Amino acid sequence: MEYEKLAKELVEMQVENARPLSWIADCIAARGEEQLLLMLAHRDKAVCAGELAECVGLTSGRVANILKQLERKGYIERTPGTQDKRKVLVCLTAAGREYAKQVYHKEVDGYAWLLCVLGEADAREFMRLLKQGVKLLGPHHDELFQLP
Secondary structure (H helix, E strand, O other): OOHHHHHHHHHHHHHHOHHHHHHHHHHHOOOHHHHHHHHHHHHOOOEEHHHHHHHHOOOHHHHHHHHHHHHHOOOEEEEEOOOOOOOEEEEEOHHHHHHHHHHHHHHHHHHHHHHHHHOHHHHHHHHHHHHHHHHHHHHHHHHHOOOO
């Protein structure tokens, strides 16, 4: 199989269809504030800010800025770590938990829309391939994406 040819086709598709691909991504995938809220809701306990940064693949500075915004909105509380005061622990407030539920349902609706548009057979194949990709890339992400 000519993987490089397929890879070039993917890049061309990205370039030629940037707007619709961006629109689809915005409709179905949480990013930034919403992504962090979903992670906090899923963990259901206080989490170190550094751990959040690592999980979402953002810099600690970017996560700190997002957390400031979430704190201003009343969605999270930040407290110093109990053993290491330099570490910041983050947890959801009641308002944050409620908003995270709304974000979760928006995510489910977005993905349901995409899967419905694909149709049953393609939706199942999409999910199979996505699961396979996550399984293959998950534990090796950093080493796989080192540029030569």
